[in-house]
Amino acid sequence: SVLSRAGSSMADSEDENEKGRRGKFRRERGDSDDRSRPNRDTWDRRRESWDDRERGKRRDYDRGLRRARRDGSPSYKRAKHDWGEGFYFDPYAMPPPWPGMGPPPEREFDAGPTQPPLLSFRQYLNSQADEVDETMAVEKYAEYKKTFRRKLVLDYFDAHKNEDWLRVRYHPVESVSLKKEEKESVERRKKAFLKLRELGWLDKASLDVEKSDEIVKILDAGLILLEGGSEFDLGVLDEVEEKGKEEEEGEGEEKKGEGEPGKGEPGKGEEQAKPKPLHMTKSVYIRTVAPSIKRSEIIELAEKIPGYLRTGMGDPVPERKFHCRGWITFDHTVDIKEVCSKLNTAKVNDFELNVMVNHDRTHRIRHVSGFSVVDSVAHKELGEAIRLLKHFDNGTGVWAGEESGNPVVTEVGRVYEETVVGAKKEEGGPPGEEAGEEADEGKAKLLRNDDILKALDLAVFYLRFVHSFDFYEPKDYPNEDWMPNRCYLLHVRGLLPSRPSDSDMDEYLNRHLKRLEPFYQKYGRIPDEEAELLGLKDEETAGEAFIKANSQELGKERWLCPLSGKKFRGPEFIRKHILNKHMDKVEAARHQVQFLNNYIRDPLRPQLPPAPATRERGGAGRSRHSWPSRPPMPPPPVMYGSPPYPAPHSMQKRGRRDPRALREYHDLDAPEEMDF
Numbered sequence: 001s002v003l004s005r006a007g008s009s010m011a012d013s014e015d016e017n018e019k020g021r022r023g024k025f026r027r028e029r030g031d032s033d034d035r036s037r038p039n040r041d042t043w044d045r046r047r048e049s050w051d052d053r054e055r056g057k058r059r060d061y062d063r064g065l066r067r068a069r070r071d072g073s074p075s076y077k078r079a080k081h082d083w084g085e086g087f088y089f090d091p092y093a094m095p096p097p098w099p100g101m102g103p104p105p106e107r108e109f110d111a112g113p114t115q116p117p118l119l120s121f122r123q124y125l126n127s128q129a130d131e132v133d134e135t136m137a138v139e140k141y142a143e144y145k146k147t148f149r150r151k152l153v154l155d156y157f158d159a160h161k162n163e164d165w166l167r168v169r170y171h172p173v174e175s176v177s178l179k180k181e182e183k184e185s186v187e188r189r190k191k192a193f194l195k196l197r198e199l200g201w202l203d204k205a206s207l208d209v210e211k212s213d214e215i216v217k218i219l220d221a222g223l224i225l226l227e228g229g230s231e232f233d234l235g236v237l238d239e240v241e242e243k244g245k246e247e248e249e250g251e252g253e254e255k256k257g258e259g260e261p262g263k264g265e266p267g268k269g270e271e272q273a274k275p276k277p278l279h280m281t282k283s284v285y286i287r288t289v290a291p292s293i294k295r296s297e298i299i300e301l302a303e304k305i306p307g308y309l310r311t312g313m314g315d316p317v318p319e320r321k322f323h324c325r326g327w328i329t330f331d332h333t334v335d336i337k338e339v340c341s342k343l344n345t346a347k348v349n350d351f352e353l354n355v356m357v358n359h360d361r362t363h364r365i366r367h368v369s370g371f372s373v374v375d376s377v378a379h380k381e382l383g384e385a386i387r388l389l390k391h392f393d394n395g396t397g398v399w400a401g402e403e404s405g406n407p408v409v410t411e412v413g414r415v416y417e418e419t420v421v422g423a424k425k426e427e428g429g430p431p432g433e434e435a436g437e438e439a440d441e442g443k444a445k446l447l448r449n450d451d452i453l454k455a456l457d458l459a460v461f462y463l464r465f466v467h468s469f470d471f472y473e474p475k476d477y478p479n480e481d482w483m484p485n486r487c488y489l490l491h492v493r494g495l496l497p498s499r500p501s502d503s504d505m506d507e508y509l510n511r512h513l514k515r516l517e518p519f520y521q522k523y524g525r526i527p528d529e530e531a532e533l534l535g536l537k538d539e540e541t542a543g544e545a546f547i548k549a550n551s552q553e554l555g556k557e558r559w560l561c562p563l564s565g566k567k568f569r570g571p572e573f574i575r576k577h578i579l580n581k582h583m584d585k586v587e588a589a590r591h592q593v594q595f596l597n598n599y600i601r602d603p604l605r606p607q608l609p610p611a612p613a614t615r616e617r618g619g620a621g622r623s624r625h626s627w628p629s630r631p632p633m634p635p636p637p638v639m640y641g642s643p644p645y646p647a648p649h650s651m652q653k654r655g656r657r658d659p660r661a662l663r664e665y666h667d668l669d670a671p672e673e674m675d676f
Helices: 002-026 031-036 040-055 060-071 121-126 134-160 164-170 175-198 209-226 232-249 295-302 336-345 375-396 407-426 450-467 502-521 528-533 542-549 571-581 583-601 612-616
Strands: 281-289 308-313 324-331 355-357 365-367 490-492 552-555 558-560
Touching: 121 134, 134 164, 134 528, 134 583, 164 175, 164 583, 175 209, 175 375, 175 450, 209 232, 209 365, 209 490, 281 336, 295 308, 295 324, 324 336, 336 355, 375 407, 375 450, 375 502, 407 450, 528 583, 542 571, 542 583, 558 571, 571 583
Parallel strands: 365 490
Antiparallel strands: 281 324, 281 355, 308 324, 552 558
């Protein structure tokens, strides 16, 4: 256009005039200045080449923002990557957990449903009439909180009472098979532990991080016995160890060593036989299983494949729309890729499994703080281990039929009592050998007592083998016998710290004991008073209530039974008819009430995670379903007031609050709990 040509000519003329004016002074500058500083034409060429190079790399949304500023049109949005529904990628959570910058190997659903927020006292008071005085408001708010808790429990139960994972856990009929399976599993684990101890594998065992290889070998030996292996099959662990040594030394021939204690010799019929590596398995991983799919249905499908061993299911996760994960375990001789192809072509109730090869974890032995070696800490942990051991034994009833009881409790308890007596006599704490030089004032004096640690190791091994409980973590592995890797992970004692202090040691011990407290709720029941507030029903009157609900009065001496459609002269005849012809439905009604009561009485019952506001003000603790689904956000960038940038004078006024300070969500208007 004319304007554009005129503009370009004006720009060219101005550049030429600038060059002319600058040329007058150029001769007065030194030659070195001309060589070191490029002229305007050089900068223009560099800028044009850089723009041409980067023009293809600019993002669409950048150009869209520029257009929006120029002509007022809406900015363009960048197209999202189709990585699956609910996938969330936080650019601040670096480095990513997957190689490269592509999508993760497993997608995550959006945050699932949460509990409705509890109204604060002021919010509840605003919804009441003006005539309500303070005393009445406190009473009504207390009743509102009770109703709110009861509604949460009953709504969650009604929403999931028809799903298999909840019924097999709490239903009085459907949970019988699960309880029987758990009891048989504990019995097998107890026999495997006693056999392992009888063969001498635990005599010289030490749960120190330096003995990680020996601990792994003990875990594998216990797993072989748990899988039904014999004493002869334990020799496979020595063969694997010798084979690894030969590969390191470059030898091609096998050598036969003496082996560990408990390694059997082959009999007459086993001269040509080889020990079976029963501790080695192969498995597939199911990313997501719908709540409508039962575990028995997956077992029925997997049993058709040769080499099948077991099927495991995880707990449903609200963030995943109450879908759960699954694992199918096979013998180590199967071709696991071929198994995956077979399972991916099959369907369970029109649901595709979408399985993939499951890879074992590499680090099986993990360590905790080295303060666990100190005798004073180990002595208290030994007492806590004995307490946990008795609690789990009573909950499972594993030693109920034996008069002598658990020999581990007897042996470990004797060491604990003797140590307490010795500590009282010497008045200097539990006896032990000095494990390090006495530190300066304010620092701990580290002592190590091998007798206490040996007894504690025996208790820790018993808890891990028999009750699937990792003491030092602490962590419980429910339904571990369904999973691919049994007795796989274990936490042990770490190295002694170089500069220990009494405060650090006390902090570790208090934190560990506090983390052990929630596990005493396992196999427990909440009090009846609390259960009644949550909606506990009377099981004895459930049958009568069902009969009364199915007795409809049509008129004078005319009654109808909806179950059969027959008419009777009075309700007593309907009652007799239901008890004779529909007793199964009466029992089903009673079982439904027992189903609800079993769920309410469980202190560890699954429930929705609390609302975000409740979590921020430190309300109810997280349940097994309330773990976070997104990585935490990074700290805010450096602002004024943070070093090394001082705050401006306008923000240094007295009484000015920091806008980045955390807000308190405590309800100051709510009355105290004692007022309720």
